[in-house]
Amino acid sequence: MRRYLKSRRAISGAVTALILVIVSVALALAVAVFAFGLFGTFGSSGQVQAIGTPVVNVKNAKNQGYYNIILTVQIKNSGTVAASVQSVSIGDITVAAGNANLVVTPSSIPGGFDGTLNITITNQPNLPGVLQKGNIGGSVPVSITFSEGSLSPTLTLQGVLNGTTA
Incomplete structure (x- = not known):
């Protein structure tokens, strides 16, 4: 062996x-x-990013005691998939897509888009402190959630309160 x-x-x-x-x-x-x-x-599913600092304005609505909050932000969608806004938070106010108080222009951000996104939240009875006259020039927390194909990215930004008639 x-x-x-x-x-x-x-x-x-x-x-x-x-x-x-x-x-x-x-x-x-x-x-x-x-x-x-x-x-x-x-x-390849798209990428939305903010360019620069978002600007927030507050205006009296036609009916007394209600306010419109206007957010203007430069957006770039460097991907190929269109994106749409699903929800927006400005200060302590959050509004989801489908709510009549949320107006987004343009409503869809196509792939390759590089321009201005205008978001208006209408008929708000109360304003958080960061949207009051005393905070003009101050920082306002902004969060925008998008839908891009199967993804839902959120941009968390610091805007500047430009003006208010509140």
Whole structure:
């Protein structure tokens, strides 16, 4: 029996190392192809970003005691998928798409868009402190949630209160 084991030959260390290197490279290549393919899909689904500082204005509505809040922001959609606004928060006021008090122009932001997005929240009976006259020139927290294909990115920004007739 001892003679039988001595006569068997095993794979040399160099051949084993070469096989391990080839398998490792093949696995790394497969992972890289999967990762770049996956990230490429996310990258092509659109990217909305704000350019510059959003400007917020508050105006008296025609009916006394109600206010319209106007947000103006430069937007760029560097992707290929159109985006639309799903909700907007200005100060402590949040309004979702479909609410009659939310007016967004343009209503859809096509791929390649680079321009002004105007958002108006109408008929607000109360204004948070950041939208009062005492905060003109001050910071206003702004959050805009978009729908871009299967994604829902949110831009969290700091706007400037430009003027108010409140």
